[in-house]
Amino acid sequence: MSVRTGGGGEVRNTRQRRAVSQALASLEDFISTQDLHALLRERGESVSLATTYRILQSMSELGELDVLRGGDGEAIYRRCAAEHHHHHLVCRRCGAAVELEAPTVEEWAGRTAAAHGFTEVDHTIEITGLCAACSARRADG
Amino acid sequence: MSVRTGGGGEVRNTRQRRAVSQALASLEDFISTQDLHALLRERGESVSLATTYRILQSMSELGELDVLRGGDGEAIYRRCAAEHHHHHLVCRRCGAAVELEAPTVEEWAGRTAAAHGFTEVDHTIEITGLCAACSARRADG
DNA sequence: TTCACTGCAAATGCTTTGCAGCGCC
DNA sequence: GGCGCTGCAAAGCATTTGCAGTGAA
Numbered sequence: 001m002s003v004r005t006g007g008g009g010e011v012r013n014t015r016q017r018r019a020v021s022q023a024l025a026s027l028e029d030f031i032s033t034q035d036l037h038a039l040l041r042e043r044g045e046s047v048s049l050a051t052t053y054r055i056l057q058s059m060s061e062l063g064e065l066d067v068l069r070g071g072d073g074e075a076i077y078r079r080c081a082a083e084h085h086h087h088h089l090v091c092r093r094c095g096a097a098v099e100l101e102a103p104t105v106e107e108w109a110g111r112t113a114a115a116h117g118f119t120e121v122d123h124t125i126e127i128t129g130l131c132a133a134c135s136a137r138r139a140d141g
Numbered sequence: 142m143s144v145r146t147g148g149g150g151e152v153r154n155t156r157q158r159r160a161v162s163q164a165l166a167s168l169e170d171f172i173s174t175q176d177l178h179a180l181l182r183e184r185g186e187s188v189s190l191a192t193t194y195r196i197l198q199s200m201s202e203l204g205e206l207d208v209l210r211g212g213d214g215e216a217i218y219r220r221c222a223a224e225h226h227h228h229h230l231v232c233r234r235c236g237a238a239v240e241l242e243a244p245t246v247e248e249w250a251g252r253t254a255a256a257h258g259f260t261e262v263d264h265t266i267e268i269t270g271l272c273a274a275c276s277a278r279r280a281d282g
Numbered sequence: 283t284t285c286a287c288t289g290c291a292a293a294t295g296c297t298t299t300g301c302a303g304c305g306c307c
Numbered sequence: 308g309g310c311g312c313t314g315c316a317a318a319g320c321a322t323t324t325g326c327a328g329t330g331a332a
Binding site for chain 2: 122
């Protein structure tokens with residue numbers, strides 16, 4: 001018999017949690033746990049890798065973060081934005097990212113899923129390529 | 142010496158490769174490498190786990206298979222029914238998958254990327270939800 | 283015959299977990 | 308003061324890889 005502690009989840013405001021939160025707040029795009037951990041170390045915030053994993057996991061469970069899977073299965077997180085859903089165009093060489101609005105695609109996704117009888121639909125769209133700068137660099141040689 | 146040594150692809154028709162092919166042909170939906178390996182063992186086809194990984198990887202590189210990432214980052218495969226690029230609508234409960242054509246989205250992705258100066262564009266679109274059957278089951282239950 | 287393919291097992295790399303001490307509430 | 312949180316390091320998993328023998332072409 002479990003006793004529900006008031007409110008459902010006590011989350012303590014620790015230095016580590018604050019560091020992770022702030023780091024995420026300063027980022028525009030998705031980042032992997034490993035990279036975030038490296039970033040924290042660069043900034044002089046000492047948070048162990050295990051704790052980074054635990055905090056990120058905890059935050060995503062609380063709905064404070066968006067979780068995605070990188071191409072190689074790595075979990076990547078982003079501060080849960082925002083008011084509205086959008087996607088990204090990412091340079092696979094330098095990592096530059098552009099935020100995209102895709103009303104047409106959103107609509108298509110919903111419509112298509114509904115047409116197949118699906119409910120509670122969610123979607124992920126990622127576009128990768130070489131940004132203008134990297135394309136030029138490559139063309140130059 | 143082979144006529145085309147370039148890049149690739151002499152693929153020998155081995156017992157193991159045939160076993161994997163046939164197993165995939167008998168499946169409707171996505172399956173993980175581990176599960177496929179277990180299935181092969183059940184059927185009495187002895188193919189080592191490492192080889193299962195190698196064959197699946199090889200087949201997906203040749204475009205004979207669709208690859209997806211399960212919720213926990215596991216790679217899951219399915220025989221590729223369509224010949225050209227397409228996307229999937231996957232039930233997050235039972236794993237049922239529907240292949241989608243998305244000319245509009247493809248076009249949008251290309252156009253948008255180009256507008257931002259991106260080249261060599263690639264994209265990933267995944268739509269998840271509850272399929273009709275699972276939706277009904279939930280409504281009933 | 284040749285060389286890709288296999289099996290085996292050790293190695294990787296990401297993520298999780300047991301345990302003891304620390305700090306937030 | 309209690310107990311969740313941390314750090315550390317070892318464990319756990321899926322996946323990859325080195326090596327030598329096997330079999331397809």
